Amino acid sequence: MYKRGISKSSFHRNLKVEKQKLLNQLRLCRGAPQANNVNCENPIDTIDIPTTSAAANVEEIDVSLVPRHQVEETLQTKLIKWCNQYNPTRASANALLKILSSEGLAVPTHIKTLLKNKNCSESVIFRTVSPGTYCHIGFLKQLEKLPHEFLPEENSITFDIGVDGIPLYKSSSQSLWPIMGRFVNINIDVFLIGVYLGGTKPYNIDSYLHDLVSEIKNLKESGVELYGRSFQIDLRAFICDAPARSFMCSTVGHNALIGCEKCYQRGQRINNVTTFSTASAEPRTYEDFRNRKQMQFHKGFHQKRHSELELIGIDLINRKTVQKIGTNDKNLMSNKLISLAPFIPREFQRKPRSLNEICRWKATEFRQFALYTGLVVLKGIVGEEMYNEYLLLHVSYRMLSSPVNSNFNLNKAEDMLKLFVQKFPILFGDSCVTFNVHNLLHLRKCVEDMGALPNFTAYSFENFMQELKKNVRKPSKILQQISNKYSTSHLKIKAVPTGFKRNKLGKIISFQNENFFVSTRMPDNLCCIAPFQIVRITGFVEREEIFLNGTVLTHLKNFFEHPVQSMNMLGICTGNIFDENADKRDFKIDEVMCKMMYFPSENEYLFIPLLHGFDNTYL
Numbered sequence: 130m131y132k133r134g135i136s137k138s139s140f141h142r143n144l145k146v147e148k149q150k151l152l153n154q155l156r157l158c159r160g161a162p163q164a165n166n167v168n169c170e171n172p173i174d175t176i177d178i179p180t181t182s183a184a185a186n187v188e189e190i191d192v193s194l195v196p197r198h199q200v201e202e203t204l205q206t207k208l209i210k211w212c213n214q215y216n217p218t219r220a221s222a223n224a225l226l227k228i229l230s231s232e233g234l235a236v237p238t239h240i241k242t243l244l245k246n247k248n249c250s251e252s253v254i255f256r257t258v259s260p261g262t263y264c265h266i267g268f269l270k271q272l273e274k275l276p277h278e279f280l281p282e283e284n285s286i287t288f289d290i291g292v293d294g295i296p297l298y299k300s301s302s303q304s305l306w307p308i309m310g311r312f313v314n315i316n317i318d319v320f321l322i323g324v325y326l327g328g329t330k331p332y333n334i335d336s337y338l339h340d341l342v343s344e345i346k347n348l349k350e351s352g353v354e355l356y357g358r359s360f361q362i363d364l365r366a367f368i369c370d371a372p373a374r375s376f377m378c379s380t381v382g383h384n385a386l387i388g389c390e391k392c393y394q395r396g397q398r399i400n401n402v403t404t405f406s407t408a409s410a411e412p413r414t415y416e417d418f419r420n421r422k423q424m425q426f427h428k429g430f431h432q433k434r435h436s437e438l439e440l441i442g443i444d445l446i447n448r449k450t451v452q453k454i455g456t457n458d459k460n461l462m463s464n465k466l467i468s469l470a471p472f473i474p475r476e477f478q479r480k481p482r483s484l485n486e487i488c489r490w491k492a493t494e495f496r497q498f499a500l501y502t503g504l505v506v507l508k509g510i511v512g513e514e515m516y517n518e519y520l521l522l523h524v525s526y527r528m529l530s531s532p533v534n535s536n537f538n539l540n541k542a543e544d545m546l547k548l549f550v551q552k553f554p555i556l557f558g559d560s561c562v563t564f565n566v567h568n569l570l571h572l573r574k575c576v577e578d579m580g581a582l583p584n585f586t587a588y589s590f591e592n593f594m595q596e597l598k599k600n601v602r603k604p605s606k607i608l609q610q611i612s613n614k615y616s617t618s619h620l621k622i623k624a625v626p627t628g629f630k631r632n633k634l635g636k637i638i639s640f641q642n643e644n645f646f647v648s649t650r651m652p653d654n655l656c657c658i659a660p661f662q663i664v665r666i667t668g669f670v671e672r673e674e675i676f677l678n679g680t681v682l683t684h685l686k687n688f689f690e691h692p693v694q695s696m697n698m699l700g701i702c703t704g705n706i707f708d709e710n711a712d713k714r715d716f717k718i719d720e721v722m723c724k725m726m727y728f729p730s731e732n733e734y735l736f737i738p739l740l741h742g743f744d745n746t747y748l
Contacts, residue, residue, distance in 0.1 A: 204229075204234060204235075204236060205236060205237075205243060208226075208236065208243055209243060209244060209619075210619065212240065212243065212244065213618045213619055213621075214621070216596075216599065216600065218602075219240055219602070222240040222243075223238065223239055223240055226238050226239065226240065226243065244613075244617055244618075245617065253265065253266055253267075253612045253616050254267075254340060255608065255612075258325055258327075258331050258333070258336045258337050259331070259332045259333065259336070260327050260328060260329060260331075260332060261325055261326050261327020261328065261329075261331065262325070262326050262327065262608055263323060263324070263325045263326075263331075263336075263337060263340075263608075264323060264324050264325075264326075264608040264609075264611065264612050265322070265323040265340040265341070266321055266322060266323060266324075266612065266615055266616050267322065267323075267340075267344060268310060268322050268341070268344050268345065268348070269344060269348065269353065270616070271310065271320045271321070271322065271620065272286070272353060272355070273355070274619055274620045275315070275317065275355060275620065276620075276622070277355070277356040279315055279316060279317060279622070280315070280355060280356065280358065280360075281314045281315055283314070284358065284359060284360055284361060285314075285360060285361040285362075285363055286312065286314065286315065286353075286360050286361070286362055286363070287312070287313040287314050287363045287364075287365050288310050288311060288312050288313060288362075288363075288364060288365065289310070289311045289313060289364075289365050289366050289367070289368050289585070290308065290309070290310060290311075290322075290341075290364065290366075290367045290368070291308075291309040291310075291311065291319070291367075291368045291369065291587055291589075291590030291593075292306065292307070292308055292309070292367065292369050292373050292376075292377055293306070293307070293369060293370060293373050293587070293590065293591070293594060294306045294330055294373065295307075295594045295595075295597070295598055297598065297601060297604075297607070298604070301604070302328045302329070303326065303327070303328060303604075303607075304326075304327065304328075304329075304330070305324055305325065305326055305594075305597065305598070305601075305607075305611075306324070306325040306327075306330055306331065306337070307321060307322075307323070307324040307325075307593075307594060307597055308321075308322045308323040308324065308338075308341055309321060309322065309590050309593055309594075310322050311368075311589055311590065313365055313584075316622065316623050317620050317621065317622060317623065318589070318593075318620070318621040318622070318623055319589045319590055319592070319593035320593075320615075320620055320621075321593075321597065321611070321615040322341060323340060323341060324597070324608065324611055325337055326607050326608050330376060334376065334377065334379050334436060334437070334438070335436055335437040338377075338436075338437045338438055339437055342437045342438065342440055342441055345362070345364055345441055346440060346441060348362040349361075349362050349363075349364070349441070349442075364441060364443055365579075366443070366579060366585060367438075367443065367445075368585055368586070368587045368590065369587065370587065371383040371564060371565070371568075374390070375388075375390075377438060378390070378436070378438065378445050379427060379428050379429065379431040379436050379438075380426055380427055380428060381425070381426055381427075381428060383564040384403045384564070385403070386398075386403060387423065387425065387426055388403065388564055389405060389410075389564065389567060389568070390413065390446060391409075391412060391413060391446065391568065391570075391571035391574070392409050392410040392411060392412050392413055392570075392571070393410045393411045393412075393413060393423065394406055394408075394409065394410035394567065395410075396567075399559050399560040400560045402560045402561075402563065403563065403564070404554075404559055404560055404561070404562045404563060405562055405563070405564065405566075405567035406562075406567070407550045407551045407553065407554060407562060407567075408551075408570075409570040409571070412571075412574075413446050414446060415444045415445060415446045415447065417446075418445055418446050419435065419439065421433070447574060447575075447578050454510075454511065458510050458511070459484050459485075461510055462484055462506050462507070462510055463483040463484045463485060465505065465506045465510075466481040466482065466483065466484070466502060466506055467481060467482075467483060469481050469502055469505065469506075469728055471651075471652065472651070472652045472726065472727060472728050472729075473497075473652065473726070474646070474652045474653050474724065474726050474739070475646055475653060476645070476646065476724070476739060477493075477497060478493065479491065479493060479494055479497070481494070481497070481498075481502055482494065491591075492587075492588065492591065493588060499522065499523060499526055500523065500526060500527060500530070500737075500740065501726065501728075501737055502728070503519060503523065504523065504688070504701070504728075504735060504737070505728045505729075505730050505735060507519055508730070514556065515556055517691065517692075518549060518552055518553070518556055520689060520691070520692060521545045521546070521548055521549040521552075521692055522545075522546075522549050524542075524545055524692055524693055524698075524699065525541075525542040525543075525545040525546045525549070526582070527699055527740065528541060528542040528699075529542050529572065529573075529576050529581065529582050530581055530582045530583060530740050531581060531740065532580070532581045532583065532584075536576075536577075539573055539576065539577065541693075542572075542573065542576075543572075543573040545692055546569045546570065546572060546573070547570065548692075549569065550562070550566060550567065550569055550570055553566055583740070597611065600614050600615075626641050626642040626643050627641045628640065628641065628642070629669070629675060636669075637669035637671065637675065638650075638669075639653070640669070640675075640677075640718060642718075644723070644724075645721065645723065645724035645739065646724070647666055647677070647721070647724060648666070649666055649667060649668055649669075652726060652727070653724075654666045654667075654679075655706070655724070655725040655726065655727055655736070656677075656679075656721050656722075656723070656724050656725055657700065657721070657722045657723050657724075657725050657738060658681075658716050658720045658721060658722065659720055659722050661700065661722075662681050662682075663681070663682045663685065663702075663704070663725055663736055664677070664679040664680065664681055664682070664714075664716065665679050665680050665682060665706055665707075665711075666678070666679040667679050667680065667713070670715055674717070675718070676715040676716060676717060676718075677715065677716045677717075677718065677721070678713065678714070678715050678716075679713070679714070679716065680708065680711040680712065680713050680714075681711055681712050681713075681714060682704050682705070682706065682708060682711060682736075683704070683708060683710075683711055684704055684705065684708075685702040685703070685704040685736070686702060686703055686704070687701075687702060687703075688701050688702055688703050688730075688735055689701075699738070700723075700736075700737075700738040701735070701736065701737050701738070702735075702736050703730060703733045703734065703735050703736065704733060704734060704736065705733060705734065706727060706734045706736075723738045723739055724738075724739045725737065725738055725739065726739055
């Protein structure tokens with residue numbers, strides 16, 4: 130805002146004069162000749178100006194010590210990174226920029242100028258995909274943003290594609306169908322490749338995927354050159370939920386009688402629910418898929434011709450009385466779940482919620498129940514037969530989720546999943562054997578092809594879609610908003626471990642690396658030391674190196690004996706966490722195999738290894 134009586138041109142002329150005075154003062158203080166005679170009375174003569182090499186390191190520059198004309202590039206880089214990381218509102222970002230500008234720093238006063246966004250950038254493709262509009266940012270454009278230090282040692286870059294739909298507003302049918310990428314062998318977060326906006330999902334899958342397929346096909350044939358190195362591009366898999374998968378493959382939905390994409394099992398309708406047999410039928414092969422062996426499995430004109438997706442060459446295939454839980458038992462289970470909230474470590478973003486909110490549970494909450502809390506919550510409430518059915522799923526799920534041991538446990542896990550599916554209709558009724566239950570029979574094949582279950586979950590894509598939705602500020606020009614954000618923003622690097630953390634007195638209180646976080650406070654104060662010793666951490670000891678100090682728990686025993694011995698096979702056991710007679714010892718950080726979580730169970734505690742880390746060898 131300009132002062133009353135001063136024109137815009139006069140304001141900028143005066144500003145230019147003041148800037149020249151500042152430069153002259155700087156030259157005089159450094160022994161250089163002035164453009165005009167100006168006294169060096171300003172405190173700027175005490176400024177220690179970084180050398181050129183130091184200025185190249187953005188993180189080492191103290192902006193307050195650098196003259197305005199030397200701050201512009203590095204400060205703006207910091208501000209751009211800040212905007213991309215924290216996604217501030219336009220109003221708050223503009224307010225910050227105006228404050229910085231008023232303090233004499235050479236920064237723009239508007240976020241649009243800072244990010245240099247141009248609506249409908251020439252490098253971004255906008256086109257009609259009936260019944261909506263598609264915006265293609267481009268996989269190659271995102272690939273070129275990779276920092277050189279994150280490039281893999283091998284000369285290939287492997288990635289996954291995730292596709293799903295997300296509604297924008299409750300009062301409107303407008304929804305987004307983003308195409309997202311995730312590198313398999315590079316530590317970079319999910320990124321956006323393209324996004325569709327419309328009242329319904331795209332009518333024509335070929336039109337929707339055309340730009341992606343063309344780009345991936347060219348990159349696979351010619352490769353890509355980054356920082357003087359040549360890389361081969363390898364698309365590993367499309368990771369989608371069941372509805373999105375049938376949409377991508379242009380096949381009938383999972384509720385169809387021939388909806389199983391892994392085998393030729395034909396379902397039946399029971400109580401208006403499509404159910405399947407508890408046994409697997411003849412498996413489908415990709416050759417059968419391409420040759421249209423079962424014509425009615427494909428939709429529309431794709432019954433007679435291949436889809437755009439098939440042109441990439443990726444395998445689209447390989448990848449008694451019913452028991453019910455009463456209201457009183459549901460309330461008991463809900464109370465148990467809520468009571469476990471203080472025992473959930475920081476690796477979990479969500480605390481347990483009541484079963485009354487189960488329709489709003491996220492996928493990660495169901496996973497938490499299946500792998501951890503369900504062991505305590507169900508025990509003693511549901512019948513023994515139902516609890517044993519849960520254990521079949523729990524044990525096989527853990528075996529297939531272990532990054533180290535999943536391949537060694539394939540046969541055992543497959544046998545337990547077959548038994549789980551066979552017993553399922555006996556306990557819950559034929560109408561409950563839906564697509565998801567039947568599909569467990571094919572889980573072993575997926576793990577053989579893709580590795581442990583965490584390797585091909587869609588959780589990261591789901592998280593990214595929520596971030597994508599937050600970047601829609603207003604209901605007009607939605608694709609332009611998304612394009613401006615993601616076509617110019619940097620790729621997000623995954624969080625780096627922080628190491629040891631000290632309190633204000635300098636005492637070490639916690640340690641974190643890429644696999645686990647441990648501290649002296651519950652519920653993060655339990656870990657497992659090789660070969661299998663559960664340790665309650667009581668402190669950190671500093672000598673020549675830093676050690677964990679803790680008590681080794683003794684008198685541990687199996688939590689369950691069937692279908693496997695829980696302690697011997699999975700590391701799940703019970704014991705007393707506050708054993709006064711336990712030995713106290715020091716341990717190296719390198720000795721920690723995994724973090725443990727613990728729940729009160731009857732008169733003892735239940736100890737369960739976390740699957741979040743990648744060094745779990747006893748799971």
